[in-house]
Amino acid sequence: MKRTFFLAFTLLWSLLLTATALPQGEAFGPVRSAIRGSNSHDLAQYFAPTVELSFDGDKQSYSATQAEFVMKDFFAKHSPASFDFIHYGGSNEGTPYAVGKYAGKDGAYRMFVKMKQAGGALRIATIDFTKE
Known part of the structure; x- marks a missing residue:
């Protein structure tokens, strides 16, 4: 009985460690695809309940539904010719x-x-666009 419990515990622990060791960029894969396709509906699937959107310093908080429409409007006015993430990181x-x-x-x-x-x-909490 102890051996079975130990094996089950070890297996579960290994799976949890593997899941948290995924590359940071992997969480952003579907987000990248939605942005490349200028698909606000697909992007909204990854929104937190409240999303802060910023366009050249003009920040506002929106519900996920409102943020979807704001991004739809942005994509319509500024359709992407290309998009890619160039850096991934994490806070402390x-x-x-x-x-x-x-x-x-x-x-x-x-x-x-x-x-x-x-x-x-x-979930996406913040998206910030700054014109270069």
């Missing part, structure tokens, strides 16, 4: 973030995306 508290380069047809933007734990999963 473990909050993951990514910095990207968003090249729209009307200019380039530096993009910052920060995620946080919400509802047991990583």
Whole structure:
């Protein structure tokens, strides 16, 4: 009985360690795909209940639904010619973030995306676009 418990505990612990050791950028894969495709609906699937959006320093907080419409409008006005994340990191508290380069047809933007734990999963808390 002790051996079975020990084996089950070891297996569970190994799975948890493996899950937390995923590369930081892996959490941003679906986000990257949604941005590349200028798909605000797919992007909104990863929004926290409240999202802070910033465009050249003009910051506002939105509900996930409102943020979806704001991003839809942004994509319509500034459709991406190319997009990719160029840096991934995390705060001391473990909050993951990514910095990207968003090249729209009307200019380039530096993009910052920060995620946080919400509802047991990583969700987008902040998106910041700064025109270069």
